Amino acid sequence: MRFLHLIRGNLFRNKVRSLLTVCLMAAIFFFVTTLLSILATFDNASEASGVDRLAVQSAISLTTMLPYSHEQKIREVPGVAETAKLQWIGAYYKDSRNFFANFAVDADKMKAVWTDYAIDPAQFEAFKADRQGCLVGPELLKRFDWKVGQKIVLKGTIFPFDPQLTIRGVYYHPVNVSSLYFHTEYFREAGLGGQGLTGTVWVRVSDTRKMAAVSQQIDEMFKNSEYPTETFTEKEFQKNFISMMGNIKLLFTSVSVCAIFMVILLAAITMSMSARERVTEIAVLKALGYRPGLVLGLMLVEFVLLTLFGGLAGTLAAKGFYQVFDMARATSGFLAGFRVYWQTVALCLGASALVGIVAGGYPAYRAANLSVVDGLRKVV
Amino acid sequence: METLVEIHDVRKVYKRDQFEIPVLNGITLGVPRGDFLALMGPSGSGKTTLLNLIAGIDRPTSGRILVDGQEVSSYSETALASWRARHVGFIFQMYNLIPVLNAAENVELPLLLTKLNRKQRKQHVENALAIVGLADRMTHYPRQLSGGQEQRVAIARAIVTDPTILVADEPTGDLDAKNADETLDLLQRLNAEFEKTIVMVTHDPKAAGRAKHALHLDKGVLAEGQYGYEAEPAVVRT
Numbered sequence: 373m374r375f376l377h378l379i380r381g382n383l384f385r386n387k388v389r390s391l392l393t394v395c396l397m398a399a400i401f402f403f404v405t406t407l408l409s410i411l412a413t414f415d416n417a418s419e420a421s422g423v424d425r426l427a428v429q430s431a432i433s434l435t436t437m438l439p440y441s442h443e444q445k446i447r448e449v450p451g452v453a454e455t456a457k458l459q460w461i462g463a464y465y466k467d468s469r470n471f472f473a474n475f476a477v478d479a480d481k482m483k484a485v486w487t488d489y490a491i492d493p494a495q496f497e498a499f500k501a502d503r504q505g506c507l508v509g510p511e512l513l514k515r516f517d518w519k520v521g522q523k524i525v526l527k528g529t530i531f532p533f534d535p536q537l538t539i540r541g542v543y544y545h546p547v548n549v550s551s552l553y554f555h556t557e558y559f560r561e562a563g564l565g566g567q568g569l570t571g572t573v574w575v576r577v578s579d580t581r582k583m584a585a586v587s588q589q590i591d592e593m594f595k596n597s598e599y600p601t602e603t604f605t606e607k608e609f610q611k612n613f614i615s616m617m618g619n620i621k622l623l624f625t626s627v628s629v630c631a632i633f634m635v636i637l638l639a640a641i642t643m644s645m646s647a648r649e650r651v652t653e654i655a656v657l658k659a660l661g662y663r664p665g666l667v668l669g670l671m672l673v674e675f676v677l678l679t680l681f682g683g684l685a686g687t688l689a690a691k692g693f694y695q696v697f698d699m700a701r702a703t704s705g706f707l708a709g710f711r712v713y714w715q716t717v718a719l720c721l722g723a724s725a726l727v728g729i730v731a732g733g734y735p736a737y738r739a740a741n742l743s744v745v746d747g748l749r750k751v752v
Numbered sequence: 753m754e755t756l757v758e759i760h761d762v763r764k765v766y767k768r769d770q771f772e773i774p775v776l777n778g779i780t781l782g783v784p785r786g787d788f789l790a791l792m793g794p795s796g797s798g799k800t801t802l803l804n805l806i807a808g809i810d811r812p813t814s815g816r817i818l819v820d821g822q823e824v825s826s827y828s829e830t831a832l833a834s835w836r837a838r839h840v841g842f843i844f845q846m847y848n849l850i851p852v853l854n855a856a857e858n859v860e861l862p863l864l865l866t867k868l869n870r871k872q873r874k875q876h877v878e879n880a881l882a883i884v885g886l887a888d889r890m891t892h893y894p895r896q897l898s899g900g901q902e903q904r905v906a907i908a909r910a911i912v913t914d915p916t917i918l919v920a921d922e923p924t925g926d927l928d929a930k931n932a933d934e935t936l937d938l939l940q941r942l943n944a945e946f947e948k949t950i951v952m953v954t955h956d957p958k959a960a961g962r963a964k965h966a967l968h969l970d971k972g973v974l975a976e977g978q979y980g981y982e983a984e985p986a987v988v989r990t
Contacts, residue, residue: 374864381852656848659809660862660909661837663830744809748844 379674386646390678393642397682397724398689400635405690405720407624407631409712414614414621416547416709424453425485426575426587427609431600434613438599440568445593446575451586453578456481457556457570461563463526463535465516471706472512474526474535474552476559476570479505485576488545495520495541503558505540511550511700511709513542526552531563549709550700575603632723639731643675647735654739655747668740675732676725683724687717756917756949757783757806762815762825764801764972775801777972778815788943788950790963797969799953800921806951807840807919808832820916837865841910841948843939845922847902849894849909855881856890859908866913880908883946884938900931907938911948918942920952924959936962 384390428446430436440457447455456478464471479500483491491499491507499505508518518524518539526535537554560566577586587603594601604612614620647654654667662670691712699710764776775798783789783806791799804810805817808824809832817825824835841862849858856877863873881887884904894902903923910918920939924932940962942948952963960966968975 374870377853377857378850378861378864381850381857385852652848653850656842656844656850657861658833659807659836659840659842661833661835661840661865663833665830745804748809748848 375670379670379677382646382650382674383677389642389646393639393678394682394685396638397635397679397727398686400631401683401686401720401724402690402693403686404628404631404723405687405712405716406694407628408716408719409690409694409710410707411621411624412713412716413707413710416713423606424487424577424580424583425606426577426583426590426603427606428573428575428590428601428603429571429609431591431594431602434571436599437569437571438573438601440570442594442599442601443570443573446573446590449586449589449593451577451579451582451589452575454481454484454576456485456574457572458574459556459559459571460530461526461528461535461559462530463528465524465526468527468529470516472515472550472552473548474554476556476563477553479553479555479557482507482553485574487576489548490544491541499540502538502540503555504535504537506535506537506552506554507541507543508539508552509548509550510542510544512552513539515550515698515701528563531559533559533563535559535562547709574606632727636727636731639675639679639727640734643678643732644735647671647739650739651742651747654742655744658742658744659748664740668736671736671739672729672732675736676728679724679728679731680721683721683727687712687720687724691717753784753786755782756785756787756820757951758816758818759802759806760816760818762802762805762812762817764798764805764810765813775972776805776812779969779972779974781967781974783949783951785949786943786947788940788962788964789952790960790966791951791953791969792955792957792960792966793969793975796971798972799969802969803919803921803951803953806917807842808836837862838913839916841913841915841918843903843906843910843918843920843923845925847894847899847906847926849902849905851894854891854893855886855897855905855908858894858905859912861909862913876912877908880912881905883911883942884908898931899927900934903927903931903935904938907935907942911942911946916949918948918950920950922953922955924954924956932956932959 428438428442430438443455443457446452459476461474461476463474483489483496499507512518520539520541522539524537524539526537528534535554535558543553556570560568575586575590577583583605587605590603591601657667658664694710694712699707759779759781762776762779763774766773766775779802791802793799801810805812805825806819808819808827812825815825816823819839822835824832827835850861853861859877859880860873863876868876878887878890881890884907886901886904886908889897889901889905894905897905923939924935927935936959939950939952943950943964950963952959954960
């Protein structure tokens with residue numbers, strides 16, 4: 373604290389340069405915060421998965437369908453509490469930009485398998501009773517300004533049918549906030565021409581300790597059938613689904629690291645200039661008895677504060693911006709549930725402090741070990 | 753009179769690439785406590801190097817330097833820094849104030865290394881600035897002061913810790929005649945009134961004339977006939 377005025381004075385010595393450095397840091401950390409928040413959104417989607425659910429899909433690929441009979445056989449496996457068919461539909465609303473996740477599901481079993489979804493009982497009953505009824509997430513309702521009771525028509529892409537639906541209710545889930553669910557039966561008749569096929573069968577297991585055993589038993593059962601299966605926990609399934617879009621995590625992480633590396637180089641240039649300008653002053657401090665370690669510490673604190681200000685500004689700006697800016701709408705529902713978590717803010721602040729240490733480390737070290745005589749010779 | 757600074761056969765050689773440049777060639781002398789000594793000589797004679805060695809910001813290639821009985825030439829870098837903080841006050845030609853700090857904050861800089869609390873530091877700073885006649889300029893930044901005032905702030909910074917010795921390198925070199933006179937008056941007062949031992953490097957014979965004694969260096973050695981002091985004991989040893 374006793375050196376505060378010295379640090380403060382040096383921080384604002386060249387106001388324009390300090391401001392530009394802070395702005396640069398802020399811009400880059402706004403960008404990094406955005407990328408990390410997208411990753412956090414993906415992670416959160418898989419982390420919030422039900423711990424007692426398994427997803428059974430074709431061992432060939434997710435796009436290969438399984439016969440309805442599989443579901444009945446799976447239900448017989450010891451440890452299986454309930455099953456339900458779920459099919460990805462891939463339809464959109466009015467315009468292809470209005471894309472969101474929509475599924476055909478066994479309406480009567482939905483609550484028994486997806487126990488972490490909260491639905492108003494009356495609305496759920498209305499949904500079950502209407503073959504063309506659907507449940508929607510709250511974000512979708514907001515995005516398209518839909519009302520419960522409204523009739524909507526989706527445009528099919530994978531299957532040659534356009535679901536004509538009536539919104540019967542809203543489901544609530546901590547992460548999945550913008551999906552739509554309608555009846556498997558309606559899909560079978562209208563979309564598959566009566567064929568009994570489904571993309572996945574979802575299983576709720578009665579004892580979570582037996583997840584691996586149940587999973588193994590299911591796959592073993594269909595190993596030699598025409599439709600072999602591969603069973604995943606819901607978390608694994610979500611991760612696989614995300615990885616179908618390519619290794620987004622690696623891509624985003626690489627871009628973030630590149631951005632941080634870039635800002636380290638830019639900050640290092642600024643800090644080297646700042647240290648070089650002060651050679652004589654540093655020599656004077658050392659002549660007055662400031663030890664090299666103290667000089668190093670003072671300069672590092674100054675540099676870290678500078679980058680920390682930038683990181684704080686950029687990260688908090690991102691946090692504020694994305695509270696107003698609807699990322700879900702901007703990405704056509706791809707990033708539904710996107711938000712800047714405080715953990716991401718903390719991570720970015722840590723990274724910005726690290727930038728200060730790495731970028732300022734060498735200039736500060738050189739300054740700290742500067743020969744007093746050489747430093748004073750410049751003007752004395 | 754007690755000898756404060758003892759210099760025994762000190763040599764200093766600088767290495768520049770593959771060249772060795774001898775700057776001091778076997779200097780031996782002593783400076784009594786309470787003296788005001790001027791070191792004179794042409795450029796490159798080694799006077800600033802000698803001052804730097806006495807002040808502990810440089811080390812001799814060979815020989816010994818003792819200040820107040822402590823052999824500073826054998827100290828490590830860290831130990832030397834601590835020693836300088838306690839025992840040496842610096843006055844530079846270009847004042848070398850920190851431009852982002854005001855006068856009081858500049859004067860306070862050496863005190864930040866002590867255990868004094870904020871109130872005590874403030875008291876010391878006020879006293880030092882009062883001695884140099886700048887008690888009313890405490891919140892002024894260097895850019896708001898004249899050259900003479902800046903040098904007086906620098907002198908206040910040099911004396912604020914009550915050091916054993918003051919070293920001044922061309923303290924009037926950047927000042928006009930009037931301000932130079934005032935600065936030299938102040939140094940004389942510090943020597944006479946506060947009994948500060950001062951070693952001053954200068955080109956200016958008029959400035960040297962204000963010191964109690966003057967020594968001439970030429971090509972790294974003390975010029976002949978310049979070894980003796982009037983003060984006892986004779987401080988120059990060969």
